[in-house]
Amino acid sequence: xxxxxxxxxxxxxxxxxxxxxxxxxxxxxxxxxxxxxxxxxxxxxxxxxxxxxxxxxxxxxxxxxxxxxxxxxxxxxxxxxxxxxxxxxxxxxxxxxxxxxxxxxxxxxxxxxxxxxxxxxxxxxxxxxxxxxxxxxxxxxxxxxxxxxx
Amino acid sequence: xxxxxxxxxxxxxxxxxxxxxxxxxxxxxxxxxxxxxxxxxxxxxxxxxxxxxxxxxxxxxxxxxxxxxxxxxxxxxxxxxxxxxxxxxxxxxxxxxxxxxxxxxxxxxxxxxxxxxxxxxxxxxxxxxxxxxxxxxxxxxxxxxxxxxx
DNA sequence: AATATTTAAGAGTATTTTGTCTTATTTATA
DNA sequence: TATAAATAAGACAAAATACTCTTAAATATT
Ligand code: SF4
Ligand code: SF4
Numbered sequence: 001x002x003x004x005x006x007x008x009x010x011x012x013x014x015x016x017x018x019x020x021x022x023x024x025x026x027x028x029x030x031x032x033x034x035x036x037x038x039x040x041x042x043x044x045x046x047x048x049x050x051x052x053x054x055x056x057x058x059x060x061x062x063x064x065x066x067x068x069x070x071x072x073x074x075x076x077x078x079x080x081x082x083x084x085x086x087x088x089x090x091x092x093x094x095x096x097x098x099x100x101x102x103x104x105x106x107x108x109x110x111x112x113x114x115x116x117x118x119x120x121x122x123x124x125x126x127x128x129x130x131x132x133x134x135x136x137x138x139x140x141x142x143x144x145x146x147x148x149x150x
Numbered sequence: 151x152x153x154x155x156x157x158x159x160x161x162x163x164x165x166x167x168x169x170x171x172x173x174x175x176x177x178x179x180x181x182x183x184x185x186x187x188x189x190x191x192x193x194x195x196x197x198x199x200x201x202x203x204x205x206x207x208x209x210x211x212x213x214x215x216x217x218x219x220x221x222x223x224x225x226x227x228x229x230x231x232x233x234x235x236x237x238x239x240x241x242x243x244x245x246x247x248x249x250x251x252x253x254x255x256x257x258x259x260x261x262x263x264x265x266x267x268x269x270x271x272x273x274x275x276x277x278x279x280x281x282x283x284x285x286x287x288x289x290x291x292x293x294x295x296x297x298x299x300x
Numbered sequence: 301a302a303t304a305t306t307t308a309a310g311a312g313t314a315t316t317t318t319g320t321c322t323t324a325t326t327t328a329t330a
Numbered sequence: 331t332a333t334a335a336a337t338a339a340g341a342c343a344a345a346a347t348a349c350t351c352t353t354a355a356a357t358a359t360t
Contacts, residue, residue: 001238001245002152005318008245015256027336041319047338060327063336088151095151095158097293105291106165106284110271114264121260134256141255143247155348177306191349197308209307210357303360313350320343327336 002118007083009037010045012141014079017055018071018127019135019149025057025064034147045083052082071128080122089119152268157233159187160195162291164229167205168221168277169285169299175207175214184297195233202232221278230272239269 003011013031020026028046032039046065049055056068067074080088091099092115093107101108134141135149153161162185170176178196182189196215199205206218217224230238241249242265243257251258284291285299 002243005245012244038319043337057337059337061335062328093152094162094291095155096290103295104289106280106289108289110275114268114271118264121264125260130256139254139256139258140246141244145253188349190351193307207307211305211359213306213357308355315348317346325338
């Protein structure tokens with residue numbers, strides 16, 4: 001699996017937030033309900049995003065979470081790094097410790113640009129862009145495809 | 151992580167076998183020793199490869215495992231599929247069930263060719279080829295780089 | 301035939317990841 | 331100020347992955 005479950009949930013929730021972006025906070029209860037993700041588990045994940053200044057949260061009535069900046073300024077890579085870290089882009093394929101150019105494994109040559117490709121792909125796509133495409137293309141971010149980008 | 155630990159171990163062991171390819175069996179004890187992988191764990195993994203007809207095994211003195219066909223005819227993808235299955239190439243990025251073209255998620259468009267790229271990369275590289283490059287380039291397949299392709 | 305060497309198989313343990321539950325803490329609103 | 335609604339935090343539980351150990355089966359060599 002490319003991304004951890006946590007990361008996937010984080011991405012889906014972020015896309016939701018980006019698509020409903022108009023300043024107000026959205027409760028995690030609503031998010032977990034719409035996206036079919038366990039409430040408490042999602043809470044933890046979003047806390048990581050909040051800790052990384054990608055989200056803002058507010059307690060109390062009408063509280064919830066929202067993007068900390070315009071969705072255009074948050075990339076998919078931001079989310080991935082906040083949750084899964086950069087190991088996918090550092091440790092890479094054979095998982096040998098202390099990897100890099102100095103002491104490469106046989107995969108290095110062929111894997112390196114694929115890896116960087118993926119990184120660039122995540123880096124050049126903003127949440128806003130992805131959400132827009134999702135909305136316009138009626139693409140799904142829930143298992144059952146129930147969520148319709150309201 | 152792209153590949154499971156099991157898969158990584160399987161790949162490293164396969165590369166070793168391909169590089170020492172001259173018909174005789176190599177004991178798993180030697181493999182586990184050279185590659186710094188737990189003997190019993192490696193045994194299980196290689197059993198999967200044997201079950202998939204990628205390796206042949208022989209019990210008893212001078213027994214061990216060897217490639218079941220010339221290293222040129224076994225691809226990296228063969229090893230990966232035998233151990234990790236095709237979920238990486240089927241379920242893909244957001245892990246939504248029943249994925250594919252019919253009900254795509256927002257990642258589909260951007261991820262699909264990267265995914266296929268990776269698959270093709272694994273499909274077009276044989277163990278023989280990788281081992282040759284590893285040998286000639288003095289690349290490492292052990293954590294400490296101790297193994298020197300003898 | 302006996303023995304030693306090796307893989308096969310399967311039970312068992314440890315660690316990591318994933319998910320749940322309970323108890324604070326904060327804040328808007330009446 | 332009291333209450334209700336929400337996140338924060340952390341303990342706990344379950345499941346998946348990674349790893350270990352023991353016993354059985356096969357085979358080459360003596
Ligand atoms: S040598 Fe390169 S390709 Fe191989 S594991 Fe290290 S960083 Fe990845
Ligand atoms: S819709 Fe496409 S990209 Fe998204 S999870 Fe399914 S197969 Fe992968």
